[in-house]
Amino acid sequence: MNPPRGTAALLTAVTAVTSFLIAGPADAKTEAVSADSVDYAWIKSCPKKDYTVPCGKWKLAMRSGKTITLTDAQSFPRRPGGKVDKDLGAPLRVSGDGRIVSYLKNGRLVVRDVSSGEVRPLPGRAATLPRGADEGEVSTALSPDGSVVAVDYGDANDRLPSLIADLRTGKVATLSAREDVAGFSPDGEHLLTTRQTADNTTEFSVFGKDGRRTARRVVPQIVANNAPFALADDGTTVAVVVGGDSGKPRLHTYDLTSDAVSGAVRFSLPKGEEVQLLGWGPAGALTMWNYVGNGDAGTVLVVKRTVDAETGVTRRLHSFKPRRDSWIWWASGE
Incomplete structure (x- = not known):
C-alpha cells in the first residue's frame, strides 16, 4: 500500500x-x-x-x-x-x-x-x-x-x-x-x-x-472542520467545500475580515468523485482536482473541473490516471 x-x-x-x-x-x-x-x-x-x-x-x-x-x-x-x-x-x-x-x-x-x-x-x-x-x-x-x-x-x-x-x-x-x-x-x-x-x-x-x-x-467550525479550502487574491476571502451528511457537496465562502460565512452553493459531481484540491481561478470561478477511488486500489482517476462560486455550475477540463505502480505521486498544485 x-x-x-x-x-x-x-x-x-x-x-x-x-x-x-x-x-x-x-x-x-x-x-x-x-x-x-x-x-x-x-x-x-x-x-x-x-x-x-x-x-x-x-x-x-x-x-x-x-x-x-x-x-x-x-x-x-x-x-x-x-x-x-x-x-x-x-x-x-x-x-x-x-x-x-x-x-x-x-x-x-x-x-x-x-x-x-x-x-x-x-x-x-x-x-x-x-x-x-x-x-x-x-x-x-x-x-x-x-x-x-x-x-x-x-x-x-x-x-x-x-x-x-x-x-x-x-x-x-x-x-x-x-x-x-x-x-x-x-x-x-x-x-x-x-x-x-x-x-x-x-x-x-x-x-x-x-x-x-x-x-x-x-474561524467557525464549518470552515475549520472541512476541506479543501482556498484563499482568493483579495487576501481575505476563503472558499471551502463542505460534504455534509447527505453526501452532496456544497460550496461556502468565508470572509476573514467580517467573520461572515456565505450561504451554501450546491454543485453536483459524478458518483465516487470527491474534491481533493481547490483553488480560485479567473472571473470568480474555482478550480477543483477531484479523485476517484480509494482503499487498496488507490486513486484510479483524477479529474480537473471548474465550479462557479455563485451558481455551482461545473465544467470538466481534464483528467488523468495515475500509475498503479507508484509508491507515491503528487498532482500539480498538491
Whole structure:
C-alpha cells in the first residue's frame, strides 16, 4: 500500500510562467522540453519483505503523454545523522500550473523550470537546510506559478521557523514554525496558514511574501472542520467545500475580515468523485482536482473541473490516471 498522502489544500491555477526570474548562474542545464505541463510527479514502488518502498528516480508524467525522469533529484532523504532512509521518498512538489518543480538535489532545495529544463537553487538561506534538519520531514509549497516557495522543516518541537522564498526578487522571509502552510492565493501575493490554538480552536492567518501578517481570525467550525479550502487574491476571502451528511457537496465562502460565512452553493459531481484540491481561478470561478477511488486500489482517476462560486455550475477540463505502480505521486498544485 502507498503511504498516507495527508490532507492537501494547495492551490491550482491556470497561469503559466513566462520566464524563470532568479538571479545567479544555473545549477544545471538539461535537455529542453516543449511548452508542456506536469499532470503529476511519481516514484516507483518496489517490494521489500512484507511492504513496499520507493525505488528508482522521481518522474514527471506530462499532459502530452511524455515522461521526464529527474535524474538530479534525490530519491531518498538523509536523516540528521547522515544516514540515507531508503524506506521513504525525498520531498518533491509541483506548482499548480505544472510548470515548476521543487526538490532536493545533493541536500539543497532547488526548482526546475519544466519547459527549459533549467535548475536553480532557492534564493539565499532557503536553499540550504538548517543544521540538524531531517530531510524526510522537509516539505515545500509552491505558489500557483511557482514564483514563491514556502519551506517547512516539519520539526516536532517547532524550533525551526518556516521560510517564504520569492524567486523573482531573491528575498527570503521568516514564518513562525507554529503556522501550518495551507496554500497561496492565485497571484502568489498571499499565503494562508492554519494553527491549532490552546483552546482547541483553529486560527487562520494570511501573510504577505515579506512574512508580515495581514489577517488573522479564529474561524467557525464549518470552515475549520472541512476541506479543501482556498484563499482568493483579495487576501481575505476563503472558499471551502463542505460534504455534509447527505453526501452532496456544497460550496461556502468565508470572509476573514467580517467573520461572515456565505450561504451554501450546491454543485453536483459524478458518483465516487470527491474534491481533493481547490483553488480560485479567473472571473470568480474555482478550480477543483477531484479523485476517484480509494482503499487498496488507490486513486484510479483524477479529474480537473471548474465550479462557479455563485451558481455551482461545473465544467470538466481534464483528467488523468495515475500509475498503479507508484509508491507515491503528487498532482500539480498538491
